[in-house]
Amino acid sequence: MGPHLHLDxxxxxxxxxxxxxxxxxxxxxxxxxxxxxxxxxxxxxxKGVVQGSLQNKIIALNTVGPTEAxxxxxxxxxxxxxxxxxxxxxxxYSVTLYVDGAEVYNSVVDRYSPDENRMINSWTHGHxxxxxxxxxxxxxxxxxxxxxxxxVTINExxxxxxxxxxxxxxxxxxxxxxxxxxxxxxxPPLEHKEKYLFKWDQVNYLQEPGMTLIVPKGVLYTDLPVQxxxxxxxxxxxxxxxxxxxxxxxxxxxxxSIGVRRRVVQDTTKYYIARKTGNRLSSVGGRYExxxxxxxxxxLGTYVVAVDTVPPVVTPLSKNTWARxxxxxxxxxxxxxxxxxxxxxxxxxxxxxxxxxxxxxxICKIDPARVSKTGKHxxxxxxxxxxxxxxxxxxxx
Numbered sequence: 122m123g124p125h126l127h128l129d130x131x132x133x134x135x136x137x138x139x140x141x142x143x144x145x146x147x148x149x150x151x152x153x154x155x156x157x158x159x160x161x162x163x164x165x166x167x168k169g170v171v172q173g174s175l176q177n178k179i180i181a182l183n184t185v186g187p188t189e190a191x192x193x194x195x196x197x198x199x200x201x202x203x204x205x206x207x208x209x210x211x212x213x214y215s216v217t218l219y220v221d222g223a224e225v226y227n228s229v230v231d232r233y234s235p236d237e238n239r240m241i242n243s244w245t246h247g248h249x250x251x252x253x254x255x256x257x258x259x260x261x262x263x264x265x266x267x268x269x270x271x272x273v274t275i276n277e278x279x280x281x282x283x284x285x286x287x288x289x290x291x292x293x294x295x296x297x298x299x300x301x302x303x304x305x306x307x308x309p310p311l312e313h314k315e316k317y318l319f320k321w322d323q324v325n326y327l328q329e330p331g332m333t334l335i336v337p338k339g340v341l342y343t344d345l346p347v348q349x350x351x352x353x354x355x356x357x358x359x360x361x362x363x364x365x366x367x368x369x370x371x372x373x374x375x376x377x378s379i380g381v382r383r384r385v386v387q388d389t390t391k392y393y394i395a396r397k398t399g400n401r402l403s404s405v406g407g408r409y410e411x412x413x414x415x416x417x418x419x420x421l422g423t424y425v426v427a428v429d430t431v432p433p434v435v436t437p438l439s440k441n442t443w444a445r446x447x448x449x450x451x452x453x454x455x456x457x458x459x460x461x462x463x464x465x466x467x468x469x470x471x472x473x474x475x476x477x478x479x480x481x482x483x484i485c486k487i488d489p490a491r492v493s494k495t496g497k498h499x500x501x502x503x504x505x506x507x508x509x510x511x512x513x514x515x516x517x518x
Contacts, residue, residue, distance in 0.1 A: 167311025242370035331380035
């Protein structure tokens with residue numbers, strides 16, 4: 122990806138983030154319509170089936186013949202917008218779903234507030250935009266035009282004619298039709314065999330030996346049967362706790378507490394909570410308190426307590442060019458909890474280093490008013506990770 126510009130347009134009165142295209146539309150030419158790639162049908166748990174299955178069903182755009190369903194279903198579409206003169210792809214400005222000629226759902230990507238930002242996790246399913254609204258999702262860009270939040274009830278043995286209409290800001294339009302054939306078939310009732318069923322509109326508690334999770338009201342977007350498991354490991358610092366078998370993004374953070382079973386180090390600042398994905402651990406931070414490590418999480422998944430005693434790795438780059446280029450470069454990496462702070466000096470005086478996130482580099486542009494261009498100079502860089510491990514490096518140039 123080459124150099125490019127991100128433009129954020131913020132409305133003073135509300136703080137809303139606005140679509141900037143209306144302000145620049147007269148300068149931009151576009152005669153290309155959005156383009157869809159696939160449709161997805163979502164049978165609602167305990168209420169609907171598609172092709173005799175409870176699983177979501179992808180419908181290719183070139184599918185011949187109808188797809189059979191019964192009960193309550195939702196639809197979604199994978200689509201992108203394109204513009205004249207570029208191969209870039211963009212989000213679709215307007216998506217409208219009609220069923221038998223009646224509008225049931227519409228989305229218009231025109232504005233959102235920072236408080237709504239994480240609601241995109243509820244609107245989307247992978248690369249698909251859902252055309253129904255979860256009960257806890259109040260994102261203003263989404264509008265349902267029936268009493269079922271955009272869901273469709275298939276309760277007659279006939280063909281239901283679906284139409285997607287995709288528009289960009291300039292009015293370039295694409296339409297995609299597909300048929301759902303109502304075929305009466307058994308809809309298995311929703312049986313909650315799980316120990317925990319989280320409600321989106323209630324406070325939820327999950328408490329097991331060595332672990333506590335509190336999920337506040339409104340943090341989930343819909344009810345969730347929690348696929349909870351505990352994986353004991355006699356050699357681990359803590360048990361491994363699967364809060365759900367799939368990652369579930371949350372609207373706001375929840376407090377997770379996990380007990381430390383083995384004090385492998387006495388310094389309690391070295392303990393943290395990590396999310397476990399396969400064999401990879403990703404730190405979510407945390408603090409030790411009365412035998413537990415507590416952290417805020419933004420997604421349900423699998424978590425464990427880990428230990429970080431390894432300081433950051435700091436490497437000088439092209440040191441023989443610092444004086445000539447007027448620039449000091451270091452590469453900084455930390456394999457576990459990440460960089461919390463850094464501080465640099467030149468000849469004992471504070472020097473401003475800037476963090477270049479994409480390349481993991483610290484860069485200091487040498488100020489000739491403060492640092493002589495002649496003679497030897499001592500650079501000292503102190504880098505600290507989130508568990509307090511410190512690396513101090515001194516270099517002479």
